[in-house]
Amino acid sequence: MGMSKLNRWALKRSLWAFHINTGSCNGCDIEVIDAFTPRYDVERFGIRLVGSPRHADLLVITGPITRKSLPRILRVYNQMPDPKFVVVAGTCAATGGLFTGSYNIVGSVDEVIPVDAYVIGCPFRPEALIDAVVKLIEKIEKGGNGDEPRENREDN
Numbered sequence: 001m002g003m004s005k006l007n008r009w010a011l012k013r014s015l016w017a018f019h020i021n022t023g024s025c026n027g028c029d030i031e032v033i034d035a036f037t038p039r040y041d042v043e044r045f046g047i048r049l050v051g052s053p054r055h056a057d058l059l060v061i062t063g064p065i066t067r068k069s070l071p072r073i074l075r076v077y078n079q080m081p082d083p084k085f086v087v088v089a090g091t092c093a094a095t096g097g098l099f100t101g102s103y104n105i106v107g108s109v110d111e112v113i114p115v116d117a118y119v120i121g122c123p124f125r126p127e128a129l130i131d132a133v134v135k136l137i138e139k140i141e142k143g144g145n146g147d148e149p150r151e152n153r154e155d156n
């Protein structure tokens with residue numbers, strides 16, 4: 001089922017984001033915060049960080065999925081209301097990065113939950129995160145669906 005016209009109208013300028021670290025070295029977390037500083041000001045696109053996944057439309061994930069973070073990220077994702085979107089921020093979240101093959105690593109984020117946008121870099125630049133968010137907003141405006149099966153999404 002696609003998003004309603006009201007959902008698209010409301011989300012395109014008011015995405016509320018919840019940021020979670022699933023095993024990052026903290027380098028990417030610093031860049032997420034950097035994007036919200038006055039220098040980069042991602043809030044000009046209507047985005048703000050919220051303290052609960054229950055209030056969030058957008059999940060920003062840094063780091064690979066570790067064995068310990070797996071049940072937590074699934075819980076957080078399931079706590080978010082539909083329609084919901086996921087941005088993986090950094091090479092480790094997108095691919096496992098330099099942690100790939102470690103005894104404690106389950107894998108990349110898209111191995112456990114659907115992903116809408118990827119930001120690559122170790123760490124990524126704040127501009128790259130802003131670019132991904134703007135493209136996601138454009139996708140929402142065109143009717144991109146935050147809850148359709150991953151294999152049906154246009155970025156696959």
Ligand code: SF4
Binds near residue numbers: 091
């Ligand atoms: S991509 Fe680089 S900076 Fe980001 S969590 Fe991985 S190692 Fe750290």
